[in-house]
Amino acid sequence: xxxxxxxIDLGTTNSAVSFFDLSRAEPRGREQPMLAVPQVTALGTxxxxxLLPSFLYLPNAQEFPAGSVGLPWDKKQAGLVVGEFxxxxxxxxxxxxxSSAKSWLCHAGVDRQAAILPWQAPADVKRVSPVDASRHxxxxxxxxxxxxxxxxPLARQxxxxxxxxxxxxxxxxxxxxxxxxxxxxxxTLLEEPQAAFYAWTEQMGETFRKQVRPGxxxxxxDVGGGTSDFSLIAVTDKEGEVQLTRIAVGDHILLGGDNMDxxxxxxxxxxxxxDGKKLDxxxxxxxxxxxxxAKEAMFADPKLxxxxxxxxxxxxxxxxxxxxxxxxxxxxxxxxxxxxxxxVAVTDVPQTARRTGLAQIALPYAQDAGVTRHLASFLxxxxxxxxxxxxxxxxxxxHAFVHPTAVLFNGGVFKASVLKHRVLDVLNHWLAxxxxxxxxxxxxxxLDLAVARGAAYYGWARHGHGLRIRGGTGxxxxxxxxxxxxxxxxxxxxxRALCVAPFGMEEGTKADIPPQEFGLVVGExxxxxxxxxxxxxxxxxxxMLDDPTGSDxxxxxxxIESTLPAENGNSGRLVPVNLQAAVTEIGTLELRCLEKGxxxxxxxxxxxxxxx
Numbered sequence: 001x002x003x004x005x006x007x008i009d010l011g012t013t014n015s016a017v018s019f020f021d022l023s024r025a026e027p028r029g030r031e032q033p034m035l036a037v038p039q040v041t042a043l044g045t046x047x048x049x050x051l052l053p054s055f056l057y058l059p060n061a062q063e064f065p066a067g068s069v070g071l072p073w074d075k076k077q078a079g080l081v082v083g084e085f086x087x088x089x090x091x092x093x094x095x096x097x098x099s100s101a102k103s104w105l106c107h108a109g110v111d112r113q114a115a116i117l118p119w120q121a122p123a124d125v126k127r128v129s130p131v132d133a134s135r136h137x138x139x140x141x142x143x144x145x146x147x148x149x150x151x152x153p154l155a156r157q158x159x160x161x162x163x164x165x166x167x168x169x170x171x172x173x174x175x176x177x178x179x180x181x182x183x184x185x186x187x188t189l190l191e192e193p194q195a196a197f198y199a200w201t202e203q204m205g206e207t208f209r210k211q212v213r214p215g216x217x218x219x220x221x222d223v224g225g226g227t228s229d230f231s232l233i234a235v236t237d238k239e240g241e242v243q244l245t246r247i248a249v250g251d252h253i254l255l256g257g258d259n260m261d262x263x264x265x266x267x268x269x270x271x272x273x274x275d276g277k278k279l280d281x282x283x284x285x286x287x288x289x290x291x292x293x294a295k296e297a298m299f300a301d302p303k304l305x306x307x308x309x310x311x312x313x314x315x316x317x318x319x320x321x322x323x324x325x326x327x328x329x330x331x332x333x334x335x336x337x338x339x340x341x342x343x344v345a346v347t348d349v350p351q352t353a354r355r356t357g358l359a360q361i362a363l364p365y366a367q368d369a370g371v372t373r374h375l376a377s378f379l380x381x382x383x384x385x386x387x388x389x390x391x392x393x394x395x396x397x398x399h400a401f402v403h404p405t406a407v408l409f410n411g412g413v414f415k416a417s418v419l420k421h422r423v424l425d426v427l428n429h430w431l432a433x434x435x436x437x438x439x440x441x442x443x444x445x446x447l448d449l450a451v452a453r454g455a456a457y458y459g460w461a462r463h464g465h466g467l468r469i470r471g472g473t474g475x476x477x478x479x480x481x482x483x484x485x486x487x488x489x490x491x492x493x494x495x496r497a498l499c500v501a502p503f504g505m506e507e508g509t510k511a512d513i514p515p516q517e518f519g520l521v522v523g524e525x526x527x528x529x530x531x532x533x534x535x536x537x538x539x540x541x542x543x544m545l546d547d548p549t550g551s552d553x554x555x556x557x558x559x560i561e562s563t564l565p566a567e568n569g570n571s572g573r574l575v576p577v578n579l580q581a582a583v584t585e586i587g588t589l590e591l592r593c594l595e596k597g598x599x600x601x602x603x604x605x606x607x608x609x610x611x612x
Contacts, residue, residue, distance in 0.1 A: 002158040005459025009451040012102040012225030014051040016451040021462040038146045039083030043068040048413045056098040056133050057086035061187045073147045091289035092312050093119045101133035103226035103363050105285045106171035123594050131178045138182035146194050160455035164227045165191040166252040192451050193231035194219035194469050196410035200445050204404045219404035224411040225257040228371050229289030230378045234393045246471035255366040264291040267335050270292050294327040299415040300575045302407040305329045306337040341422040346401050346430040385535035414474035472504035476536050480529030497531050497548035499539045510582035514542040520593050522564045523571025530557040564602045
């Protein structure tokens with residue numbers, strides 16, 4: 001039996017571990033038990049820190065002296081380097097530095113299990129996959145835990161691993177795969193915005209009931225290193241007991257601190273170009289990492305007015321060719337506040353630019369950098385969805401958008417108080433224009449540690465101790481069904497969407513899809529298409545919908561490519577089947593195909609955990 005509930009925040013920029021003794025009957029209050037993670041901070045130096053930077057450095061064979069990057073559990077470690085030194089040294093040698101692996105993990109346009117990182121590294125650099133990079137981060141955290149708690153190894157504990165609420169099913173499944181490869185056993189996924197809210201309730205103790213009451217709608221805004229996540233949590237009353245229900249999550253938005261680092265680098269690069277200093281692609285990468293470090297330093301110290309930037313030179317005289325610049329507080333505020341949190345109307349929608357015929361493959365960042373425009377779109381779309389939902393716990397009739405009554409900020413971006421204030425100003429402007437009441441901030445959350453702490457607390461709450469957030473799956477899920485039609489030259493048969501898991505389907509439940517004529521391809525390679533929707537709240541199991549690819553209500557999930565085993569000589573044939581869907585306790589959607597009048601059984605798994 002597990003002794004600890006362990007929360008792991010596998011972040012784009014930093015990772016952290018918190019833990020909770022499951023034998024305790026009371027929450028921890030304001031204590032913050034975090035795992036101090038030993039990591040190399042300089043050659044020959046190892047220090048424990050509460051955060052493990054999510055950076056992986058790939059040295060060449062002769063780059064470091066023997067034993068200089070060893071760790072307490074591996075003194076002779078001479079391979080890959082994770083953490084503080086990887087980030088600092090990698091800024092000087094960016095072609096050997098893996099960063100933003102979490103963002104690549106959710107990039108459906110690349111093979112996420114292929115060795116592609118560092119992206120566009122020279123041929124002599126041995127690359128790793130996004131899954132491998134995540135495995136290395138988790139493996140470092142597991143080794144750090146086992147070194148400090150040898151009698152209770154991490155593999156035998158309850159591990160709650162957090163993911164963005166907007167992670168697609170494939171990204172969540174790959175996250176689980178990385179955890180398993182890192183030696184973690186009993187792993188449950190939890191949305192990061194919910195983890196942040198759990199941390200806030202734990203920190204507040206019973207006083208949280210005085211700050212949020214039945215009827216409140218809490219907006220959680222989580223802007224981290226790679227994604228912007230929005231969630232809505234309703235506070236309701238059932239027979240005198242307070243209930244928390246997650247009623248909406250936003251769609252996937254690859255927009256966060258990475259984008260901000262690039263924006264700062266472009267701004268500084270323009271100044272350098274005006275002075276006649278031209279950077280090549282390698283130097284621009286180094287400038288981007290330098291801007292990241294400067295941004296974090298200035299966020300951590302509000303009194304810091306400027307931070308130096310150093311870009312290594314190229315050629316034989318590296319020292320003499322070093323390019324120096326600086327990032328000022330005014331520039332930081334202008335670029336990030338006005339560029340990423342513009343003052344917009346709630347009716348504004350994210351802008352999309354026409355793409356050129358050819359584009360370089362890279363991370364699919366959001367085309368519109370305005371977080372506030374994405375927030376406006378989320379609140380207005382959810383208002384339309386909730387207005388027609390039969391079981392919505394929130395009244396939105398007569399309003400242009402969902403009116404949140406409180407907001408909880410999460411993510412390192414909001415260490416800059418000016419950014420929080422801008423979001424509050426924009427929200428209150430929208431509310432005033434729509435005859436709503438001013439919103440209040442739920443204060444007190446630790447922006448660096450909240451997700452890990454909340455995950456550990458959730459693990460404790462699962463054992464029947466605390467208040468849990470309900471809500472089931474945060475999206476409805478559909479499987480694509482090819483429509484029968486006569487052959488038409490140049491025209492593929494249209495695809496319809498069959499609802500297999502309705503919005504809010506709870507873990508541990510199953511649903512029989514009403515009998516229809518379905519044929520399953522077995523014995524040869526085939527491709528199963530899946531779709532999801534965060535706004536179609538009333539679709540029931542078995543509902544068949546036309547053309548999901550032509551509607552903005554649907555988002556296509558990464559497909560499953562598989563060869564299902566053939567039985568009884570059915571290879572290459574369409575086997576008539578009935579369908580059954582189930583959401584397992586760990587949040588995996590199973591689509592079961594049962595042969596009509598025969599023994600055949602096939603199963604497809606799609607990880608859809610969007611909550612607890």
